[in-house]
Amino acid sequence: MSFTLSGRGVVLGVASLVLKEGATIEGALEVVRAAVDAGVVAIDTARAYATVDDDAAGERIAQVARERSPSLPIITKAGHFRLGRAAWDSDGSAERVRADALRSREVLGAPPSLLLLHRADRVEDLEASVRELAALREEGVVEAIGLSNASIEQLDRARSITTLDAVENRFALGIDRATEYRYCVDAGIPFLAYAPFGGPRADPLATHVPRVAAIARNLGVSVHRSALAAMLDAMPGAWPVIGSTRVESVLDSIAAAELAVDDELRRAFADDLRSRDVGLGA
Template identity: 30%
Template sequence: MTALTASFADRTVLRVGYGALQLERLHDRRDEAIQLLRHAVELGVDHVDTAEFYGFGFVNAVIREALRPEDGVLVVTKVGADPNPGGRLPLRLAQRPEQLHASVEDNLRSLGVDRLPVVNLRRLDTGPGLRPEGDQVVGLDDQLAVMTALRDEGKIGAIGLSSVTLDGLRRALPAGIACVQNAYSLVSRDDEDMLQLCAAEGIAWVPFFPLGGAFPGLPKVTEEPVVHAVAESLGVAPSQVGLAWLLHHAPNVLLIPGTADAAHLEANLAAGKITIDAETLATLDAIESRSNDVPIG
């Protein structure tokens, strides 16, 4: 069995946390959203990932109401985009230094705190998703300067990076990086070298799309016959195999699968206790990796 906990931002957290994006599906059932988050905490979740642009502030509001200081939950947020109600996409890029500063202030206000323990800078240099254009093309050094200043002010505890390249991570290391969030899964391992660099540097690797692409045309873990065969042999769901593989693959991997369903939440957390032997792990490792570096929008 893999270790159930790992170090993150000077804390020890359960390796399977909760990505709060899916709470926006409960926008018209606020009490259910609060109950689901409380249930996650009762199950031991102590790492929650969020952003002001999730549900146009709804998700942060739920977190503020549901979580209590005594819960000891590490709430990680992100900047680099802002809510865009009524737009073709539900968010707009906000990469300029003054926008990053404003986004930090927005998260502080909506979460009702005076310090954000970890803030991810969403760079959008790689992986599926939008690409910056025009005045949204901003140098990493300029962005790190404002993030570091906010950390020095005490408004940020630690800095993370998201959708960053290997070169970008290397350039950012002197600033002190706590985590990297990139698209990564059993079927899309483009960033293997970056994961290994993070492991060597003591940086948490927190993959989004841990079961493959959420966009059409991108590979999915649960469509692999080998994954289904392993799941049947272990008596678990294919999605649980995909999550368990990530935890076995490297000790610095932390997961933040999201859901709006209590049973699905419990299944995700149970994946942290699945044991995969060396032979089975090798079989899964042999699955072909396909690129997910696809611009969207």
């Protein structure tokens, strides 16, 4: 079964809802429920989004979203896991990928809509991992498969073995190049772009897209909403994965799908990326 997302919009990643200092299950569920009600297109979680006491904390949060909207796609990831309070490790072996997939299905109560190999960049035997992903899809343990944090070379190797249903890589606006996105567009593979605002340690978004920020001020909306709207307009086949932890921020980002994008905003977005040598062109 292939992986599809309905229309233009954003995906909510739950990593920070679990891992951020001071995060609570009550706060996480408030954010997730608000996001589902506002029309988020999918929930993104992982086996690695765990607490010291609960190896499936992130997937339990995703399951609440699925209960609220049974058709909502749930994305999860295998092969990367929490060891302790501040330690994680990776194991992309076939055995670990299968064990993670089975655990995800158990927690979610149904096959994950999409299972990604979480750290394709840290796998010793990528071919073995991908063959196991393909077997899990064939058996119906998961509905679709793909890679996360993968290079072009790794994507080529994986696709020589089986069809990839999606790819999830970091794409921070004004920071990261669009190399993997362009590859996925050419191959017809949905591209999930995580950390579009740069992540918790990044400089403010307005410093990366100043022209878009100026237009946002004139419109009376946030630079985050304007930048996401421009991204969705300029990058067909890509879905930004946001990691906001406040209801207000999540709703603001989801509203980007409804913000009209005119030629002025298109030019500003393109100029901002080009000026930082990270444009969308080849």
